[in-house]
Amino acid sequence: MLGRIIRHEWTNLAADRTVWVLAGLMALISLYGVYNGATWSAFQRENIAMALDEERDRLAGHRAFVESGQEPASRFRNPLSPDSVGGSMGRRYAYLPPAPLAPLSVGQSDLYPYYFQVSTNSKQSFLNTHELENPSNLLSGRFDLAFVVVYLLPLLILALSYDLLSSEREQGTMAMLLSQPLPLWTLALGKIALRALVVLALALGFSLAGYTAAGGALASMDALLLWMAVVAAYSLLWFGLAVAANALGKGSATNAMLLAGIWLVVVVITPAAVNLVVTTSYPIPSRVELVQALRTATEDANARSAEVLSQYYTDHPEYLPEGEQPDPNDFTLRSYAVREDVERAMAPVLERYDGQLLRQQTLVNRLKWLSPAVVAQEALNDIAGTGLARYQHFLGVVDRYHDELRSYFIPKVSARATMTTADYDAIPVFEYQEESFGEILGRVSAGIVGLALPMLLAFGVGARILRSYPVVG
Amino acid sequence: MLKATDLTKTYNGVAALDRLNLEVAPGDVFCLLGANGAGKTTTINLFLNFIEPSGGTAQVNGLDVTRQPLETKRWLAYIPEQVMLYRHLTGLENLDYFTALSGTDHYPPDQLRAFFKQVGLQDGVADQRVSTYSKGMRQKVGIAIALAKQAKALLLDEPTSGLDPKASNEFSRLLQRLSGEGVAVLMATHDLFRAKESGTRVGIMNQGQLKQTLTTAEIGHADLERIYLEQMHD
Numbered sequence: 101m102l103g104r105i106i107r108h109e110w111t112n113l114a115a116d117r118t119v120w121v122l123a124g125l126m127a128l129i130s131l132y133g134v135y136n137g138a139t140w141s142a143f144q145r146e147n148i149a150m151a152l153d154e155e156r157d158r159l160a161g162h163r164a165f166v167e168s169g170q171e172p173a174s175r176f177r178n179p180l181s182p183d184s185v186g187g188s189m190g191r192r193y194a195y196l197p198p199a200p201l202a203p204l205s206v207g208q209s210d211l212y213p214y215y216f217q218v219s220t221n222s223k224q225s226f227l228n229t230h231e232l233e234n235p236s237n238l239l240s241g242r243f244d245l246a247f248v249v250v251y252l253l254p255l256l257i258l259a260l261s262y263d264l265l266s267s268e269r270e271q272g273t274m275a276m277l278l279s280q281p282l283p284l285w286t287l288a289l290g291k292i293a294l295r296a297l298v299v300l301a302l303a304l305g306f307s308l309a310g311y312t313a314a315g316g317a318l319a320s321m322d323a324l325l326l327w328m329a330v331v332a333a334y335s336l337l338w339f340g341l342a343v344a345a346n347a348l349g350k351g352s353a354t355n356a357m358l359l360a361g362i363w364l365v366v367v368v369i370t371p372a373a374v375n376l377v378v379t380t381s382y383p384i385p386s387r388v389e390l391v392q393a394l395r396t397a398t399e400d401a402n403a404r405s406a407e408v409l410s411q412y413y414t415d416h417p418e419y420l421p422e423g424e425q426p427d428p429n430d431f432t433l434r435s436y437a438v439r440e441d442v443e444r445a446m447a448p449v450l451e452r453y454d455g456q457l458l459r460q461q462t463l464v465n466r467l468k469w470l471s472p473a474v475v476a477q478e479a480l481n482d483i484a485g486t487g488l489a490r491y492q493h494f495l496g497v498v499d500r501y502h503d504e505l506r507s508y509f510i511p512k513v514s515a516r517a518t519m520t521t522a523d524y525d526a527i528p529v530f531e532y533q534e535e536s537f538g539e540i541l542g543r544v545s546a547g548i549v550g551l552a553l554p555m556l557l558a559f560g561v562g563a564r565i566l567r568s569y570p571v572v573g
Numbered sequence: 574m575l576k577a578t579d580l581t582k583t584y585n586g587v588a589a590l591d592r593l594n595l596e597v598a599p600g601d602v603f604c605l606l607g608a609n610g611a612g613k614t615t616t617i618n619l620f621l622n623f624i625e626p627s628g629g630t631a632q633v634n635g636l637d638v639t640r641q642p643l644e645t646k647r648w649l650a651y652i653p654e655q656v657m658l659y660r661h662l663t664g665l666e667n668l669d670y671f672t673a674l675s676g677t678d679h680y681p682p683d684q685l686r687a688f689f690k691q692v693g694l695q696d697g698v699a700d701q702r703v704s705t706y707s708k709g710m711r712q713k714v715g716i717a718i719a720l721a722k723q724a725k726a727l728l729l730d731e732p733t734s735g736l737d738p739k740a741s742n743e744f745s746r747l748l749q750r751l752s753g754e755g756v757a758v759l760m761a762t763h764d765l766f767r768a769k770e771s772g773t774r775v776g777i778m779n780q781g782q783l784k785q786t787l788t789t790a791e792i793g794h795a796d797l798e799r800i801y802l803e804q805m806h807d
């Protein structure tokens with residue numbers, strides 16, 4: 101019987117020209133979204149490739165100079181000096197490569213720098229973490245496929261199902277249908293099932309098309325499946341809401357108003373309210389304060405530079421070449437000592453700053469369950485590798501690389517060594533270690549549960565109200 | 574086959590149907606007469622479980638319609654005053670769909686077409702979209718749907734409204750045939766003449782109450798009209 105209803109609904113739907121127009125429009129919009137996302141991640145890849153080319157040529161130039169045995173022209177830009185090469189001359193790029201599904205969701209990836217120039221210089225000099233926006237950007241950004249899924253797909257779903265039962269009542273066929281041994285619930289289910297099949301076929305088809313068009317590899321098929329699971333759970337939630345609204349037995353116009361209201365609350369108002377709560381609960385300290393603290397810390401460290409250097413020797417016995425005595429007049433090493441002292445002094449200030457961002461993110465993670473739209477958006481970003489979690493993971497990788505560079509160069513600085521070609525070849529190379537799929541899976545699964553629960557609730561409430569559905573009158 | 578026991582429906586304390594007791598046996602054609610708002614449609618809707626009774630029970634083949642709505646609907650066929658169909662589908666497609674939902678065995682297309690012929694729809698009509706049908710033609714499709722269902726009981730709410738006299742006459746004969754086959758019929762109508770012609774019994778309702786029941790074989794047309802009008806006076 102269910103199959104017969106589904107077949108019948110297909111003829112109904114196929115005969116409706118507006119459905120085809122809507123589907124066509126959705127196709128165009130989706131393709132535009134994927135095009136946008138693909139353009140952005142191609143742009144990122146290109147920039148990273150260009151940066152790496154520049155880095156390779158620059159270092160090859162320095163290495164060739166060393167090989168030639170020429171005398172350096174300047175003491176400060178000296179390819180033979182580990183101080184110069186570890187500093188800006190030999191700066192290396194640490195980059196976050198776009199994940200395979202990045203073309204599907206730009207997410208927050210256009211808010212944050214996706215590559216840094218790392219050297220032995222202080223962290224503050226390259227990490228521009230303080231440009232981090234407030235989370236109001238959580239639910240906005242580029243027009244990408246994730247945007248289409250989160251904002252527009254619900255509208256297509258509601259357009260197809262706001263009059264699921266009310267139309268039958270209004271055209272008088274409901275009494276004809278229910279005079280047959282047909283449970284109302286089966287009727288609603290059949291009608292929803294066909295629409296869900298159509299919408300999911302469209303949404304999943306566009307995701308797959310976009311993914312392949314953007315050069316997605318089959319190897320990341322599991323991510324694509326996860327993406328589809330989120331889209332399915334989110335879509336079914338909206339179908340559930342449409343069923344629940346129809347179960348009330350009101351007219352089509354009332355249903356349309358009610359569902360549009362729900363859309364507004366879930367997709368627009370709640371996310372905005374969450375942002376407001378988050379930013380007022382944990383306001384970001386002013387940047388001026390940060391700059392001020394940095395200046396004070398630097399002045400202070402410079403004033404105490406002798407003491408700072410001796411402390412540095414104590415802290416890093418490994419930087420002192422074997423058999424040598426600490427040299428209190430090593431001005432080069434003193435600048436490294438000052439850098440580290442400033443970093444230490446800045447740590448609590450930065451913690452207040454970064455910690456506040458972290459607290460904001462924690463609160464967002466707690467409040468996001470209020471709006472399935474936020475849950476879906478976050479999950480899609482996570483899968484596309486454009487969410488905050490992967491970014492923070494990236495910052496950790498950069499941090500470790502920074503330490504690695506320092507441990508490589510500073511002992512050579514302290515030993516007043518000269519860079520050889522072998523030293524050039526041994527400079528640590530940045531390698532991005534991807535998050536494990538398990539971690540992503542964990543976060544996204546929580547999101548899917550967060551979508552499935554309200555979905556089941558909507559269908560459950562709908563089924564409950566449907567029992568007292570007014571067939572006539 | 575159809576049995577109402579103290580069947581009552583009140584809306585905001587006002588009884589639309591007041592303790593109806595009624596039995597329609599197989600082969601009976603029971604015609605409900607009564608003024609507008611007398612409670613005829615309410616009675617039929619109660620048998621279909623479209624509305625919940627405020628008191629009493631409605632039974633089909635011994636089963637309470639509120640307890641076993643699906644089983645009882647298997648035995649019922651319903652023709653409303655306005656048969657509404659899917660306008661963009663052909664008559665045949667409508668018949669096919671509703672018949673499929675009725676739980677009867679699947680009919681091949683030529684058998685479905687035979688139902689169209691039976692209810693007096695010309696060849697070719699079956700393949701036209703319902704949006705091109707007249708009201709009477711839609712009623713006839715409704716009758717075809719009921720026939721295809723092979724129901725044990727018919728619930729008819731002014732089924733011949735909009736039918737031309739010839740079609741109306743044919744419908745009366747169809748009812749007689751079905752009655753002969755043991756189908757129980759409960760029909761609300763305003764047509765005293767048809768009620769006398771095709772009904773085995775008539776019940777006169779007024780303000781939610783069944784006032785009087787008559788056997789059509791025992792009275793003439795004139796008597797029926799006189800009694801009806803008398804009942805309306807109270």
Ligand SMILES: Nc1ncnc2c1ncn2[C@@H]1O[C@H](COP(=O)(O)OP(=O)(O)OP(=O)(O)O)[C@@H](O)[C@H]1O
Pocket residue numbers: 573584588589590607608609610611612613614615616
């Ligand atoms: N949903 C409702 N709410 C309130 N009153 C109702 C409702 N449905 C029916 N009624 C009342 O119930 C009474 C019986 O109505 P019903 O439709 O059964 O009359 P009827 O005999 O079929 O009349 P008609 O010949 O006009 O079809 C009427 O007074 C009507 O106003």
Ligand SMILES: [Mg+2]
Pocket residue numbers: 613614615730761
């Ligand atoms: Mg009526």
